[in-house]
Amino acid sequence: MSKPLIGVTTYLDQARWGVWDMRAALLPAPYPRLVQESGGIAVMLPPDAPQTAAAVVDRLDGLVVAGGADVEPVRYGAERDPRTGPPARERDAWELALIDAALAAGTPLLGICRGMQLLNVALGGTLVQHLDGHVEAVGVIGRHPVKPVPGSRYASLVPEPAEVPTYHHQAVDRLGTGLAASAHAEDGTVEAVELAAPVWALGVQWHPEMGEDLRVMRGLVEAAAAAAAGPSSTAPAPREPVASGGPAEVGTSVS
Numbered sequence: 001m002s003k004p005l006i007g008v009t010t011y012l013d014q015a016r017w018g019v020w021d022m023r024a025a026l027l028p029a030p031y032p033r034l035v036q037e038s039g040g041i042a043v044m045l046p047p048d049a050p051q052t053a054a055a056v057v058d059r060l061d062g063l064v065v066a067g068g069a070d071v072e073p074v075r076y077g078a079e080r081d082p083r084t085g086p087p088a089r090e091r092d093a094w095e096l097a098l099i100d101a102a103l104a105a106g107t108p109l110l111g112i113c114r115g116m117q118l119l120n121v122a123l124g125g126t127l128v129q130h131l132d133g134h135v136e137a138v139g140v141i142g143r144h145p146v147k148p149v150p151g152s153r154y155a156s157l158v159p160e161p162a163e164v165p166t167y168h169h170q171a172v173d174r175l176g177t178g179l180a181a182s183a184h185a186e187d188g189t190v191e192a193v194e195l196a197a198p199v200w201a202l203g204v205q206w207h208p209e210m211g212e213d214l215r216v217m218r219g220l221v222e223a224a225a226a227a228a229a230g231p232s233s234t235a236p237a238p239r240e241p242v243a244s245g246g247p248a249e250v251g252t253s254v255s
Contacts, residue, residue, distance in 0.1 A: 006042055008042055010066065033209070051097070056098070062227075065099060066112055067113035070169075071127055075092065110204070125173070127172060144164065148160070149180075149182045164208070176193075200223040
């Protein structure tokens with residue numbers, strides 16, 4: 001069986017390399033490394049016109065919505081907290097469209113940090129705009145334990161409490177429609193969310209790409225391979241699209 005094709009969303013920021021200083025589609029190298037080490041082929045998905053999202057997802061076997069900046073509060077009907085970062089509306093609109101398309105098509109989906117928050121917002125949930133204790137220092141990945149919820153999809157992948165790489169200052173508040181919490185931090189923060197089977201949609205608040213544990217990404221890649229192989233008892237079933245708003249990003253990205 002050929003390796004499943006996994007799309008990974010990207011930043012769109014000003015960047016410098018060599019003699020160049022210009023806008024660039026950026027993806028930290030640990031993301032494609034994690035996909036590749038988990039048995040998939042990684043392709044970058046820079047922001048595009050939202051109306052093309054369904055056609056893009058149709059060519060993928062799985063989707064990863066990567067980390068990044070804060071979700072724009074207007075997307076979940078809130079006033080902006082002064083500690084929330086500036087919006088990145090182009091990326092927000094694109095990733096919300098990708099999430100809607102993936103859920104509609106039954107394409108396995110993994111949201112990482114901001115990606116988990118965006119999945120929650122896409123399904124009508126809200127966010128805590130600031131919490132302390134989940135960022136060690138600006139630009140420094142910390143670690144803390146998370147505990148799985150017994151019987152959840154996440155617990156089937158990682159059944160024991162685990163130390164995870166973390167860097168975020170926002171989190172899930174009210175869960176979106178159909179989502180269930182599947183892991184928590186010691187302070188009660190929701191650290192993973194998922195949709196019920198047969199849909200394969202999982203969000204984790206931490207950064208698995210910054211660690212060595214392949215189990216979460218391998219779960220996505222295996223679900224993508226099963227879906228690509230054709231209908232079966234393990235392949236996700238299509239669902240109706242969900243209405244969504246769209247989120248935003250933070251300059252010193254804490255997601």
